[in-house]
Amino acid sequence: MKDIADLLRHHPFAEGLDEETLALIAGCAKNVVLQPGDYLHREGAAADSFYLVRHGAVALETFVPGRGAFTFLTVKSGEILGADWLIPPYRSSFDARVVELTRAISFDGKCLRGKCEADPRVGYEMMKRFIPPLVKRLQSARMQALGMYDAANA
């Protein structure tokens, strides 16, 4: 069986990461298999982990009374899931529901934060990997918030 560092090495998140850092952060990681309908986290709960999705799909959703759950983003193979573990008070801001059988690498947020604090070089490597997808999601979220498909004409 492949060890966790090996799984990590094959995820786009770890691309270009040196072996030493890889081994270091692997110490905070574990392999998880998630079933459809499982929730990785719930809105308001402690955000103590984040995930690198290897295969599968997770829906980020929020529940609107009387209207049900709304998904606003799906996270799929090769992507990262979870940002709330990065900033105090480490609290999840929405639900994360597994849509299909999902294999992921789960990180202990507190463990990883500790390693980043201890070695700013590791912290910087991590930030370089977190910020781009988060900024891209912010850009997409803006477009979604504008609801501009309404402005399209044939």
Added chain:
Amino acid sequence: MAKADEAAAIITVEGLQDLLQAIRAGGYRAIGPTVQNQAIVYDDIESVEDLPRGWTDEQDGGRYRLAKRDDDALFGYSVGPQSWKKFLHAPKLRLWTAERDGETASVTPEPSPTDRLAFIGVRACDIRAIEIQDRVLVGDLYVDPHYKALRERALIVAVNCGQAGGTCFCVSMHAGPRVEQGFDLALTELLDGTEQIFLVETGSDEGRALLAQVPHRLASSREVEAVEAVIEGAASSMGREMRSDDLNELLMSNLEHPRWDEVATRCLSCTNCTLVCPTCFCTSVEDTSDLSGERAERWRRWDSCFTMDFSYIHGGSVRASAKSRYRQWMTHKLATWIDQFGSSGCVGCGRCITWCPVGIDITEEVRAIRGCDTSAGDWP
């Protein structure tokens, strides 16, 4: 209609009257300058008595006044508010009528006009303007049948300018004051205190045939020189000037120039400039139906890029600000027109300056933008 191609002739005022009669007898509706509503207005004329004898105009930004001359010149003004486009490219035109017959309907296009229009007293700038509208309305794949029908039959009797108006800048646009082409006959009025005569150049077979019906004599070299002096006098007394060789690059590289904001504080978006402009061609259509819903029509009318509706797409107007609308008009006229139709859309007639209620001056706006070309990193 081509360039003047032979020795010029001389006719008298009586000869001009004969010429008008010959034109009308030839089946033309003669249209020329008249004095109406304290302005020079192009309208139907029957004789030289309808022409604005002894009148001239004083023009400046936002200002137009008729004034008496101290002579009897028939063409002693520059240009009035209207151009010939109101005849060739009608302000309002029914395009077709549709009738329902049970489940089906049929559309009947408005027949192309058969009128033969004779334009008397067309200035060089306005000939250039007609040529520019030709390029837009009949010069591409699709042809405006109404314009084409009138244009093909139109007779053009041009007049060289003996004086420039206060807002004229045709010299800057290389559109005048000398009538160079595009006419059947071209007149130059010569007044020396005792004699009032017209030097006539012919530019087409039809023009030559008309001249042949009118008493005339060959022009003397002194008269030809006098005409040169008259035109030179007009050319050297332009009320405005504007460097025009680099306008496409200048304006399109200054689309965010602060001057657009500044002019927007003055511009009323009244659309006057577009209506008096002899080349502005934009139109809108209005679809109507009668109360029974059995009969429908489509009308075309002049439109202006200064209105909000002009650029409306679902959700709102693309050009919601006065700034963007003024910028559209001026950049189209002076810059993008060149990309679209191979020439500037401006002929330097000055009407947009004269008839702007707040006196916005296109030549001054260009100067202001040129004065601090922001594309050169020269922000104020």
Added chain:
Amino acid sequence: MPPTLKACTPPPYPMAPSMTPVTRFIRESAEVFTFDLAPERATPFTPGQFNMLYAFGVGEIPISISGAADAPDRLTHTIRAVGPVSAALGRLKAGDQVGLRGPFGVGWPVEEAKGFDVLLIGGGIGLAPLRPAIYWLLRHRAAYGRVGVLYGARTPDDLIFVSELEEWRKTPDFQLRVAVERAGPEWTGDVGYVTPLLSKLRYDPADAIAMICGPEVMIRATALALEDAGIADSRIFVSMERNMKCAIGHCGHCQFGPLFICKDGPVHRYDRVRDLLAYREL
């Protein structure tokens, strides 16, 4: 039959529509409907071209053709009811008549794209003008490299051409990703904006042509993302919209800088419009 760019002999009265029967009417979603017209004469067109459609007594609007270009005896249009004319067109039924002028403009570069990987990205009703190109690519599949379609819509209820999306999803050698902006739990597809899905398509950016149709903000974002992915700006094509009264370059309404959307477009090469797109209210 090769695509025809423009009518060879324009009609003598180019502003007069031909009253043309509706032969089929389909409701796509709450706001969107599709109908077929049976023109009197066979009307060949290039995918991406548009017609002017006249609702009797109400008015006329430009609508891209949304059907297959290999059936010139049928002109299909897909329309969202947003104004008086489109709403009137939405009340028609088979047997009624629509005034037809067209086809007009420059369409998608389906001929130039031969041999290339082709990406088609549509947002909202912007999928409709792309559909003739999709049909064209499917019909001449062997002439093209990899083909990928991305389609973004507001919600699953707003999707158009739903049954065809299912067919395309099952079509071998044809990539389709659909993203909605929000969805309930019953939706198992992608949720999010359409541009991030580009990274999910397989194509060679050095050898790809992209065609985009949708709201202008989406066009700008998507074209930049395609450039970032390595596709040359001269190989990106965008379909644009402006007010249009005549479709023949005479009314002046559709100007976009030096371009007339009606005759220089509606499909424009991105490198020729990218600088203009940067200016507000141009």
